[in-house]
Amino acid sequence: MADDGMILNFDLGMDVVAPKPRAKITGGRWRDRVKAQKSLQASASSSSAKEGRKSRDGDDGNVDAGYERPVKRIRVDQPSAPKAGGRPGGGKPGQPREITSSLFSFNPKAVTNFEEAEVEKEAAEPSNAPLAENSFKGLGLSDRLVAELEKLKLDKPTAIQKTSIPLLVNSTSDAFIQAETGSGKTMAYVLPMLHRVMALSQDSKIHRNSGIFGIILTPTRELAKQVYAVMCQLLRATPWLVASPVIGGESKKSEKARIRKGVNFLVATPGRLTDHLQNTQVLKLSTVRWLVLDEGDRLMELGFEDDIQKLITQLGKAEVAPQTYDGVSLANLPDRRITVLCSATMKMSVQKLGDMSLKDAIHVEAPKEDAVERKAQESTFSAPAQLKMSYIVTPSKLRFVTLISYLKSVFARKGSVMKLIIFISCADSVNFHYEMLRGPPAREKSSENPTSLTVNTVAHAAYITSAANKDIMLHRLHGSLPQPVRTATLRSFSDCKDPTVLITTDISSRGLDIPSVDVVVELDPAFSIEDHIHRIGRTARAGRPGKSVIFLTPGCEEGYVSLMASNSGTPTAQNYDTVLQNGLSIPMELPFETHAKVEEKQSYTEKAENLQLHLEQRLLEDRKRLDLGRNGFKSHIRAYATHTKEERGFFDLTQLHLGHLAKSFCLREAPGGIGNGIERKASKAGRAKKAGRDGPTAGSKRGREDAGEEVVGGQEAFMRMGRMMGKLGASEFNLG
Template structure:
C-alpha cells in the first residue's frame, strides 16, 4: 500500500509515439526551469505535428492560425468552420502526400481600423476653383527684348526655344543681374523658370564680351561654375544650357558636365579639351579640384548654387567650404599675372548666385558663407499670407489643387492602387504620375508589387509561345527567324521600367532612387521624360528638386515628407510654367491629421477618406485586363468578409491585397524585399524634424498594420531583415550547435520521417545542454540536483 504523501509518476505515453522513448529519459538533471521549458517545447512540437492540415509547402488555413489580422478566437473558429464545410462539400481532398486543393489565408483589411476625425477641416472654396497661375509667363506685354538681352539671344528664346514671354522672376531678376556685379539670392516658387533666370545673364555677358573684345573659344577659360545637389538636376541644367547655346553665334561657348557616378577618365578628357561653363555636383568638383591639374578655375567669374537648401541638407557644407577656398586661392594666385581676358568687360570679382524656393536656416547659413552685400530677388506675388513676410515662407503655385487622404495603415496599399487606377481613367493620353516614397527599399517593393503580375504574364506568354512553336511544325522558317533578327537589331533598355497591369495595361511603370547605378538612373529619367503614353514614376526625394518633367498631372506623396520645405519641392513637379496640376498627400488617422493646419499652415487642402477613394478606384473605374481575366469564387469567402462588406469595391480591394500577400509568400526574394521595405519605412518615419515629431509620433504607429500594408503576415517582432542583395540568411543551416538547436526548435511542418529524426537530434543536443548546465551548478547545494 502506497504512502499517502508519496507521488508516483508513470509515463503512460504510447510506444508508437516518436517522443515516448526519449521525451523524459533523454533530459535529466539541471535546473527544473530548463527541464520544464524543454518539456513544453516538445509538447508544442507534438501538438503541431498532430494537426492534419499541417504539411510542408504552401500555408493553409489550419497551419497558420496566428497569421490572422486580428487573431481573435471567433475569427479563428469561423476559419476552421469554413475549412470543415469545404471538406464536407469536397472542395478540399487530402492524400498521403498532403492536400490537393488548399484554401488561401483570408484576413480582412477593413476590420479594426482607427476611425478618422469626424470633424472635417475647413476647405477654402478658392482651392476648388481654377485660380490664375502665379508661375506662368506674363501676359502684360512683357518680352525678352525689353530685359536688356542681346537681340540675337532674345530672338533665339522666342523662335527656337518657343518661349513667348518671361515669367515674373525672370522679368525682375535678369535685367538687374545683367547691369550689376553684386551677389544675389533668388527666391521663387517651383516651376517659375529659375534656371533661365541665372543662365541668361551669364550667357549674355560672355556673348557681349566676345563681341567687344578678342574672339573667345573653348580654351579661353572657365567663366562660370554651376553646382547642383543631385545628378538628375545637374543633367537637366546642362540640357537647358545646351538648348540656350544652340544659337549659331554661340557655337564656340562650350559647357562641361561632371557628375558623380560617371567615369572620371572621360571627364578628365573633356576638361583637357576645354570648356567655358562647368555644371557639376559638389563632391565630384571637389575631387577634380584636387586631382585634375588641367582644370583651371582661376578665371571663374560666376558661381551658382542651385537649390541651396538641398545642398546643405545633403551634407555638402564642408565640401562647399573646400570649393570656395580653392576658388579664392587660385583666383588670388592668378591676379598677379597678366591675362588676355582681363579687358573683356566681365565682373572684376567672382559673383555668386544662390537659388532656392524656400528660406530656411540652412539657406541663410549658406548665404552668410558665400554671399557679400547680396541683392534679394523674389517673384512678384500679389497674394498675402496673413500679413507675414513672403520672404520667410514658401508658397505653392496658385493653380495647383492640393488634397490629402486619411487612409488607415492597412488600407494604404489598396488606396494607392485606387488613386492610380482612377487617375488614368480620367485622362489616359500623355499623362504622367509621380509617387514619392520615404526610402529606396519601399520604392523597390512597390515597384515589384505593381509589376509582379506583368512578369508572371510575360513568363506565361513565353511558355505559350514555346508550346505553340513545338506543336506547329509546319511554320515557315523565315517567319521564325524574322523576330529573332529584329530582336538582335533592337538595343535593350537599361532603364528601370516595366508594365503595370494592376494599374492599367497601357501604363509604363518606372522607379528611381539613389541606390541605382548612374547609367540606370539616367536612362530611366530620360525614358520617363520622353514617354508618350501613360507613365508612373516611383521615386524618393532624389527627384523632388528642380526636375522639369512634361505632362506631370498628379504628384502623390505616399509617405509624408521629412519637413515642410520638402513638401513644396515635391508638389512642385506639377503645375509648372502655368500648367494645371494636382497633389495628393497620404496621412493616417490620429495625430497625422493635424499636419495640414499645424505644419503646412494651409487650410485650403481638400480632405478625402479612404472609403471614398476606394469606391472610385475599385467600384466605378473599370478593372484592368489582369483582374477581368481572373475568375473569382466569392461564395466560400462570406465567412471571412467583414460584416459591413458585400460591396463590389470592398471585395475587389480585398482580393487585390490578397494577391500581393500571395506573391510575398510564394517568393523568398519578394518576401525579403517586403521585410526590408517595412523596416526601412519605420526607420525613415523616425527621421522627421524635431518640430514635427508631435504630428509624426512613431509611438502612435500600429506596427502590425504597417506590416500588413507591405503584404506581410508575420508579427513585427518576428520580421528579420536580411542585408540588401542577400537571401534570407537566417533560414539557412549553420554549423553552430546553438543556432541549429534554435532553428530546429522553431521548425514547423516537416514530414513524419524527418520529424522523428529531428526530434532525436534535438533531444540529444538538449540533453548535452542540460548536462553542461548541471556541471555548472554542481558546486551549489540545491534540492533540485541531489544525487
C-alpha cells in the same frame, strides 16, 4: 504559556510537483554563460509545452520540433449567413478557401469629419505663370538668346525672371534669388551669364579654350544634368562656347579630357568638383566670373558645407585674370567674381551658406501682387496658387489597395493624366511597389531590348490600366541605381508619349523640370515640410494646372494637415471609402493567376479584400518578391524615424501598428529584425560607472559586456536614430 495560535494544514496532493531548482552557470566568458542559460530556459519551455499538449490532447505528444504556426489556415466553409462587409475567397459551401484578416475591421477611426470637408475648390490664378505683358527681349537679352528661347517656346518671362535678369545683367553684386518652386529660377541665373559672355564673344575671339567663366553647383546629379541640358539648348546659337557636367557616377577620366580640351561653363556636384580641384591640374579658376549655388538649402542639408568652403577658399586665392589664357581681354565681364545663391527658403542653414559665400548681396524675389499676396517667406515658402491639393486618410492595412484604386480612377479617362509621380521614403519600398505594379515579365522580354539601361527600371504597368488607357508605363528611380541607369530612366520618363508613372524617392523632388506632370502622389509623407513643398512643386509649373495628394493614416498623422495649411493652403479631405468605390468600380483584370478573384458582382469591400489576398498570394509564391516586401517594410519603419524634430509629433513611431502596416507591403505578419544595424550604446558616464564597479575598462568591448551594459530596445533605438538624423537634416532615406 498556552499556544493560542491557529494551525493551518494545506494538503497539496500528490499531483503537485515542486519546481525544479534553476541551474546556475558559472565560469567561462560572460557571453558563453548567457548563451548556456538561454539554452536551458528554451529546453525547459519546450518540455513544459510538450507536457501541456500531452495532458490537453491525450496523445503521445509527438510533435515536430520545427513546427511553426501556419500563417493562414485552410478551412471548409459551412452554409451560413454572409458577414457584413464581405469576406474574401467566397465560393460554394463545402469548398476550401484561404482565410485572410479583414481589411475593414479593427482600424483606427479618423479624426477628420469628411461630411464637413470642403468641396474641392476651383484653381486660383497661376502664381508662377509667365507674364503676358513682358518679353525676354524687353529685359535686355541678346537677339541670339531670345531666338533660342522662342525655339523652346519660351517668349514670356516669369515674375522672378523679370526681376532678377536685369539686375544680374547690369550689376556686379552678389545676389540671393528666392522664389517659389516652379517659377523659373534656373533661367533667372543662366540667361544673364550667357548674355554677357555672348556679348564678349561678338567683339573678341572667345572659344572653348578661353577658360571657365561660370561654375554652377547643384545638390543632385539629376538636377546637374537638367541644368546642363538647358545650357546646351541655349548654346546652340554659339557653338564656340561649351558647357560640361562634372558629377559623380560618371567617368572621371572623360571629365578630365573634356576640361583639358576646354570648357566655358561647369555644371557640377560639390563632391566631384572638389575631387577635380585636388587632382586635375588643368582645372584653373582665374577666369571664373560666376559661382552659382543652386538649391542652397539642399546643399547644406546633404552635408556639402566643407566642399563648398574649399571651393570658395580656392576661388578667393586665385587672382581675377583681366584676360584669357590666349590674351583676349575680359574687360566686358564683371571685374570681380559674382556669387549667386538660389533657395526657396531662408532657413538657418541657408543664412549660414550666405554668410560664407555672399558679400553685400542683393535680395531678389518676385514682386507680391495684390491678387496673390503671400506670407513672409523668412522660413517657409508657398506652393503654386493653381495647384489643387488633397489628402486621403486611410488605415495602414488599406494603403496599397487604396493606392491602386486611386491610380485606377486617375487613369480612367483618356488624356486626362499623362504623367504621374509617386514619392516614397526609401529605395527598398520603391523596389517593392515597382515589382508589384509591373506587368508579367514575359511581356517585358518581348518588348524591351535586354541590353537597354532601362530594362529593369521601365515596364508596362498592371492593375491600374483601363479601357481608355490600356498601356501605362511604369518607371522607378532612386539613388541606389547606377548613374547611367538613373539618367536613362529619367530621360525615358520625360520623353514618354504614353501615360506613365514614376515611383521614386526624394532624389526627384528638387529642381527637376519634367514636362507634363499632372499629378503628384505622396504615398509616404516627406521628411520635412520643405521637402513636401518641393515634391508637389514637380507639377503646376510655369502656370500649368496640377494636382497633388498625400496619404495619411488616422490619428496623429491627420494633424499634419494643419502644418500643410500654414505653408501651402488647406488641402481637401478624401475618405478611403470613396477612393475604393471609385477605383474598384472600374473593371479590373488581374495579370497574374492566383486563387483570389476580383469579380464584378462583388461589393467594393469584397473586391478590396480579394485584391489584397491576390497580392499576398503573389508574395508567397516567390521568395525574391517576399524578400522585397520584407525589406521594404523594414526600411519604411527606419525611414519613419527620420522625420524632423518639429514634425515628429505628427509621425510618432510608437503609434504605428506594425501588423497593420505589414499588410500594406502584402505581408501576412510583421517581420522581425527591424533594428538590425542600429548601434546600441548606453551613456558614457553609465559605462564608466559600471566599469569602475566591476573592474574592466569601459572603453573595451569586453569591459562593456562585463559591466552589464543596458541593451536598448528596438523602438528606442529607432527614436534615437531619428533624433540623430534630425540633427543632420538628411539621411540615407532622402536619396536612397
